[in-house]
Amino acid sequence: MEKLMADLKAQIIQQLNLKHLKPEDIGDDQPLFVEGLGLDSIDALELIVLLQQEYNIKLANAEDGPKVFQSVRTMAEYITANKPA
Amino acid sequence: MTDSANIATDLFSSGGGQGEVFITGHSIIRNGAVEKDGHLVWKEVSAQHTGDFLVSAYRQMGLSYPKFFKMDNLSKLGLLASENLLSGTDLKGKYKTDEISVVFANASSSLDADQKYFDTIKDIASPALFVYTLPNIVIGEICIKNGFKGENAFFVFDKFEAKFLHQYVQTLMRQKTNKACIFGWLELLGDSYEAALFLLEKEAADKTNPFTLENIYKLYS
Numbered sequence: 001m002e003k004l005m006a007d008l009k010a011q012i013i014q015q016l017n018l019k020h021l022k023p024e025d026i027g028d029d030q031p032l033f034v035e036g037l038g039l040d041s042i043d044a045l046e047l048i049v050l051l052q053q054e055y056n057i058k059l060a061n062a063e064d065g066p067k068v069f070q071s072v073r074t075m076a077e078y079i080t081a082n083k084p085a
Numbered sequence: 086m087t088d089s090a091n092i093a094t095d096l097f098s099s100g101g102g103q104g105e106v107f108i109t110g111h112s113i114i115r116n117g118a119v120e121k122d123g124h125l126v127w128k129e130v131s132a133q134h135t136g137d138f139l140v141s142a143y144r145q146m147g148l149s150y151p152k153f154f155k156m157d158n159l160s161k162l163g164l165l166a167s168e169n170l171l172s173g174t175d176l177k178g179k180y181k182t183d184e185i186s187v188v189f190a191n192a193s194s195s196l197d198a199d200q201k202y203f204d205t206i207k208d209i210a211s212p213a214l215f216v217y218t219l220p221n222i223v224i225g226e227i228c229i230k231n232g233f234k235g236e237n238a239f240f241v242f243d244k245f246e247a248k249f250l251h252q253y254v255q256t257l258m259r260q261k262t263n264k265a266c267i268f269g270w271l272e273l274l275g276d277s278y279e280a281a282l283f284l285l286e287k288e289a290a291d292k293t294n295p296f297t298l299e300n301i302y303k304l305y306s
Contacts, residue, residue, distance in 0.1 A: 045212035
């Protein structure tokens with residue numbers, strides 16, 4: 001899980017062009033949206049693309065988005081639970 | 086120039102009004118150099134690509150606006166040129182936000198972002214690139230950054246049509262609701278870029294440069 005979260009932080013910075021940040025600037029449980037990293041709705045779409053490109057996971061229900069993309073940890077948990085065999 | 090542009094030029098040719106609006110600042114970015122009001126602010130000759138130069142300029146100018154990194158290169162160029170233009174000014178202190186307009190033109194529209202977006206659709210289309218596939222998005226970025234809510238327009242010409250833009254902006258500035266305007270040329274495609282922005286104001290302490298075609302050419306050639 002720790003390795004996956006570290007990878008995710010680097011991938012989020014790359015995918016979302018957050019070049020002013022370093023992976024260590026993103027907390028495992030830090031909210032990704034609004035008061036946390038301040039991501040917006042376009043970033044949410046990019047996170048969906050990231051899951052698809054890097055982990056071959058398609059978000060089945062859009063309603064799951066807020067829960068899945070709450071933090072790096074929730075993303076990692078979702079990937080672990082849904083990664084293709 | 087297009088037919089519609091010629092028609093618009095003719096329509097706007099009637100009427101005077103020169104001298105009531107003044108060029109109170111200008112900002113030029115080209116060939117690795119950032120200039121403000123005719124003075125070199127910073128020069129970077131080692132950057133190999135436009136994107137590298139724009140990020141270097143952002144850091145050199147001491148800006149702190151993380152959204153900059155998410156923008157396409159045209160928006161980055163526009164944001165830097167406008168920040169350079171507005172540095173040391175207090176537009177929002179002098180005018181209401183809906184009295185400040187923005188009018189730009191270029192030759193390549195948003196083709197730089199269009200091509201990058203097109204490359205991504207072979208795999209998974211990038212939403213972040215898609216939102217920059219219109220040239221007027223750069224105006225939106227500048228207005229969001231500064232809180233401007235006035236008129237805006239983006240024209241596409243083969244080259245800098247100073248005559249048309251002068252007449253268009255002059256007409257715009259005749260309206261009571263417009264008291265300041267950022268206008269100019271904002272061209273970018275691949276590693277070719279050039280920005281020349283002018284700040285126009287009705288209330289100017291320095292009346293050295295009335296908003297005339299001759300002064301546009303004098304300040305930017």
